[in-house]
Amino acid sequence: STKGNQNTGQGGGSAVKTDFGVTNTDITLGALTDASGPFKNLGLGITHGSELWATDVNNAGGICGRQIKLIEKDHGYATDKAIPLYGQMHDDVLGMVQLLGSPILAALKKQITDEKLVSVPASWASTNLDSPSVLMVGGTYDIEQLNGFSFMQQKGFVHDGDKIGHIYIDSEYGKNGLLGSQAYAKAHNLALVPEKITATDTDMTAAITGLKSEGVKAIALTTTPAQTASALTQAKAQGFDVPFIGNNPTFDPVLLSTPAKDAFDKFYFVNGVVPFSADLPAAKDVAAKYSAKFTDTPNIGVDFGYASGLVWQSVLTTACNDKDLTRQGILNAVAKTKVDTRELAGQLDFSQPGQPSSRMSYIAQADAAVPGGITYVKPLFESPEAAAYKTPFQK
Amino acid sequence: MGAFLQVLINGTGKGAVFALLALGFVIIYKATQVVNFAHGSLALFGGYVVAVLKPSVGWWVAALSGIAAAALLAVVVERLLLARARFASDAGLAILTIGVDVVLLTEIARRLGTEAAPFLGDPYDVRPIVLGGVTIGRTQAVAFGVAVALIVVFFVAFRFSSWGIAMRAQSENREAAALMGIRIAWVRAGAWAVGGALAGISVLFLATQDFSGGGLSPATHGVALAAFPAAIIGGLTSPGGAVVGGFVVGLTEAFTAQYVSLDFSKVAVYLVMLVVLVFWPSGLFGKVVQSRV
Amino acid sequence: MSSRPARARADRVWRIGKVVKITAVAALIAVLLLLPLYLPGDWLKVGTWIMTGAVGAIGLTILTGQAGQLSLAQAFFLLVGAVSYSVLTGPTTDPTYIGLGWPPLAGMIGAVLISGLAGAAFAPVSGRLRGIYLGVASLALVFLGFWLGRALPSIAGSTSSGRPPTPFSVFGLSVDVPRQLSEITIAGVPLGRDERSWYLFLFLTVVAYLLAQGAVRGRPGRAWRAVRDHETAATVLGVSVVRTKASVFAISSAYAGLAGVMTAWWTGITKPDESEVVGTYSVTVSIAFLAMIVVGGMGSLPGAVLGAVVVFGLPVALPLVTQGGSGTIGSGTAFTPIVITNLTFGALIILIILFEPRGLAGLGRRLGLRLPGRAPGEQPTGRAGRRRVTDRAATRQA
Amino acid sequence: MTQTTAQQTRSGRRVRPLRVDDLTVRFGGLVALDHVSFTVEPGSIHALIGPNGAGKSTCFNAISGVYRIAEGRITLGEIDLTKTRAHRLAGLGIGRAFQSLSLSPTSTVFDNVMLGRHSLTAGGFLSYGLRAPWTSRSARRHGERVTEICEFLGITRYLRTPAGALPYGDQKRVDIARALAVEPTLLMLDEPAAGMSAGETADMARLIQDVRDELGVSVLLVEHDMGLVMGIADRVTVLDFGRLIADDVPAAVQSSPAVIHAYLGNEDSAGDAGGEPGREAG
Amino acid sequence: MLSVRQVSVRYGRSVQALSEVSLDVSDGSVVAVLGGNGAGKTTLLRAISGTLPLHNGAISHGQVLHNGVRIDRMDPAQIVRRRVLQVPEGRQIFTGMTVEDNLRAGGLASPARTRTAARDRVYELFPVLAERARQVGGLLSGGEQQQLAIGRALMASPDTLLLDEPSLGLAPQLVSRLGSIVQQINAAGTSVVLVEQNATMALGVAHWAVVLEVGHLTLEGSAEELVESDDIQQLYLGGHAESEAAAVAAATEAQDHRRRRPTLRAWSG
């Protein structure tokens, strides 16, 4: 049999302890992404962002004397394809800079936990904070919604006792956003009207018609960009003039080149990770590097991918200082890591198990007139509601 | 009351597009007994051609080219693949269309890349007509008009030409039809051309902000799935039934979304279909297959 | 009239064929038993996924190929199986998910029974409808399942993270053991999760296959084919058409239920889909099962397995081949491995139907493996044709 | 229709008279059978003849429970067939071959005939799936009988051939074998000689007589070949437009003016054809 | 004038169903084709009507000419437009369509103005079809279906009519009516090729007759000649039997290649 001898990969003579995915010259990280399925825009963005980071790091001499190598695999957002692909790569990588797809993360969560394979999920649901192997970069959707509503109330769009609506996808993403609006509604005695949709629904007519007849004062969105556009145009068409607050993934600047472009005036979105097009120095730096190298239409994933790289960089550096680049060493390092991702995702703190690494968000508005299509209406902030909020796995 | 009317209008508008899809589906089925799983891809292909041509030749030429392209592709699929799979069963041919569907969907999705999804309804999209308290998406209104016009055309064609008879005859018994002088290849290819053209027309409404909130994307393909229950509710062999089925689906979806829950609306469509089938096992207007010994 | 020697010769050929076949089957089983000692984990995963598909396809080929009843509900019963298993074996202490704490073996059998019963409950529809109407009617179940799964998170696992199904174990022997910790080894190869799953899945698939084979060759199989080919004749010969249709639907559902339990083990999670079109229990999966049995050859049990190899195996195996190295992902319009996989898959389906309309089982026979004991009622290789290009026999039936 | 004693087949199944009593079948406005009555005496060969569309096959369908009847009663001995579910009739000893072929074309001849044993055997998915020992015993026993029946019909060489690949005449034989496999006390044959040449028709006549003689069962027969009918039938019932116009021994029926007018045709009308009368005039 | 010249036909790669068969059907004549099961009668008609490809068959040698034009390369629709019409074996009516629509389908290839007249004529020949005009074809009795099949072909006002076993399943009276109908059709100027098992009827109406045996043309001659021939008498006409018993005996003798039937004992349970 060929399978008798086990991989015990000792990293050779250096003083640093290693097990998987690390040699004397390389540190290999994996990316399990969607480059061909429904989330290929996001997947490609993140992957390319991480690649930019890896290039930057390697040009600067690598980490711990080693170059960063990425193994990227495309699963097309299919769990059945992702599972063997994970099986193919898991012995070759130290951890993952990207694990995209909530059904896939759900299926692999037990394995990455068992195998101590630290991975950055490409989604921000606080319900995944139960595993120490899940390295959540940035604020979670529930936090975003809390900050978002706080902003709305500040602006006077919503008052205590009002009725509000929330259109959310019935998924990890949507449900986590809903946790936030529910918490906010509870704190401020708002009546919340949830409208559950599925990820592939694109027509929000019925949802808007429904919320209009309920007479809500503001609508939260935890949807896809196309769904956002549909909701906004429908509301406009039906003369239903309320403000919208959307989670980070609800917006994509390409929407501004669609017929929906005129419907964005009352739309605000909250993000923990800065959008690609943001007019902020760090974001512009990434954007410039991206445009020089890639042709795909960029999106928020690029900055997130880069930020995830920065987080790994900090973790690896800590682990290197501890002379332990094993998986356990990485886990130990994560628990000590605080990173400044500059404006990409603000200050991140991974030392609190079960808690998001940040509770801060930006508020932005779509604006076709400015470069990047976005104006920031509120810089990074942490609302009192978000600060007080207890995430599902918070001890 | 305002909401009710609005829902009625939303449902009717959607129904018109489903009706167009289902009509093409049924015509293909009626003529060739093939359950065309690639119907959504035909639509997507037509839409892709429109999206590619629109910037250079304008909407009208692009739209016509898209319809023609979808029709042509349908004919190619029929002539090049289905007609050659002479010994395949009906189920085999249906599966063959799945193969076609996978190839088309994959390739078009690849070509669409990461660009913004192209929108196809320029002359009517996002220009609602507001009447009193209700908003009528212009897309819906145009789709409704087109659907009604086409339905009349087909009704006349079936009624007053031999096309319908030839279609049925050759789908039932190819040899006997050949012995009646029916040009089987023409009839079959013709039916596919019509089905493809209808798919090409419907995508002009599917890939709009008004109808689906999105431009042309692989999701458009998924929306076309509604042609299934629509065609079955009406009865697979009845073009008129397909139209009725389309409206039933559109209205059921709209009303359950409003008065039960949005989430439940798709299930509701299928539950309505089940109820119809329990009472009319071949759909509302489908021919009951009788046999004797 | 065939002479006596001729018949004796035919019998001899038949007997030789049987010996050849038994040898081939024995060799195949030996190979399947030894494979885990050589194949890496990811490929074992491909194998167990194929077996999962095969179990569901065997059920469907009985229903559709043997009894002539089209069903697109296989994905729904997959869901029923997976969820039932998770509930039956789930811990009783979990506050979020309902669990009954049964042992896995009992849970598996229970899940199969529940799926079968759910199929039986569809009798008012499955007994009345036929053909494509039944096909689309059964599609309603997939939508119903999609909705129910999300409406009942405490049972089906929520859409946000799902519920982990209890790994299989019996007599204290668990499947869920990491390779590193495995105390059982064969020829120096420790049997970890993947290897153990392989043997478990193989066992279940073989049992499912043999059960189906016995039934197909025996009295139930004859009744199914009679109902498929001629309902009136079947009735006159003593077969209750309605009962046969309903029961075969239930049997096929039970098979899908088992495949569902296997799916839960394989994916390691029970979680409702995010979309009715793509996902583990979606319309696409139902259609995939249909594709399996057609590609394999309607009604043929080996065909169902071969179909699973193509339809379930190919799409998960190809990415392993094409993404073996440490390559990077291209641009949005690149021919990524998944794009290539999908194109290959689609083209292969087209080619199989074009050139081997009676499915892969027919191809096997054409290659000279014309062996006895093929499932009765499969399309023979003769000049059977499309229904409407009636052959001599059929023309008289009009 | 006087003496209706039941007799015994050698297998012990009682051969009972089949009484069709005042049978009416309608299809919408069409009266396909109009108050028809006749009795098939045990062990007799009883022919049912009449012009095309007279209702012969409809009568068969009514007896075998395929059509719902509007009025009347059909009894086999004491059993009221009209109150029995169609699929139970085979178990009561009614075997039927069809006018149009209705075999499973892709199943082997053996399998097709074995289907006839359905009501004589038991066991479902689990017992066969698990290969319970008794199932293989039963399969062997009934398989032997099927082979016997096929030998009798001269189709043994096809046992492992798909039925659809057989010549028409042989398919008809398989159909009859399947009906015999039910171990019927009443064998119903709908146009068994259609499409057969004179020689084959004669062979079929012998076969029907042999079945009756060797098994002692009753045979109810629909046939347009008058040579065959008049040669072997003990009694002939004639239908025309759903009504019974004659019910008598062959010789009497053959000379009945009503029957000649409605069905047989006479020298004159045949003369129109410019040729000899059909071979059926024998 | 239809002429079949040395035509050989194969099905698939292996089955040779006709070998060098020649046959002339002169205008206005009735030609009977006799032969046992599987002799190739149907195949001959398919070779003329161009439907062989639908059965995976092909003319491997020889030509078929209609009025001097080669039709063996044409597709069925073109041949029908030359008004050469075949009534296929086993009726093959459109079972899901009404009687009326079946007839309409039959008239598709002919000019619209002639259709009503043609239909009236069909109804006149087969009154039962008029009665059942709205009934679905599949629900007709066997004999009614046969009438519909013939009527459907007549809708195209054929120049040459190819009938494949039209008497199958017809009642005796109708068989003789069929004979006279064939003669009527013929009298109106249509040539007829009549494939029949019922040799009595066929020879009664035919001018010329041929016998096919396993793909070879073995006998031909005028109908009168063939009626007198001994072979024909024995194999196809059942001999000059005085009584039915004798007919049975004679036929059994003619079929002496059939083995003795074993006795079927009653089943002992």
Ligand SMILES: Nc1ncnc2c1ncn2[C@@H]1O[C@H](COP(=O)(O)OP(=O)(O)OP(=O)(O)O)[C@@H](O)[C@H]1O
């Ligand atoms: N299921 C049905 N629905 C409507 N009409 C029917 C049905 N079955 C039979 N008929 C009609 O009833 C009449 C009797 O038909 P049946 O089949 O009994 O005739 P038959 O005597 O067997 O004739 P043949 O000798 O031609 O087979 C026919 O006119 C036929 O059209």
Ligand SMILES: Nc1ncnc2c1ncn2[C@@H]1O[C@H](COP(=O)(O)OP(=O)(O)OP(=O)(O)O)[C@@H](O)[C@H]1O
């Ligand atoms: N589609 C086919 N494929 C292969 N062989 C065929 C096919 N059709 C007919 N044959 C074979 O060709 C030969 C001639 O058949 P054909 O149908 O012409 O006979 P026939 O004289 O019409 O017989 P019948 O009286 O039974 O109708 C037979 O041996 C038959 O088995």
Ligand SMILES: [Mg+2]
């Ligand atoms: Mg009849």
Ligand SMILES: [Mg+2]
């Ligand atoms: Mg023939």
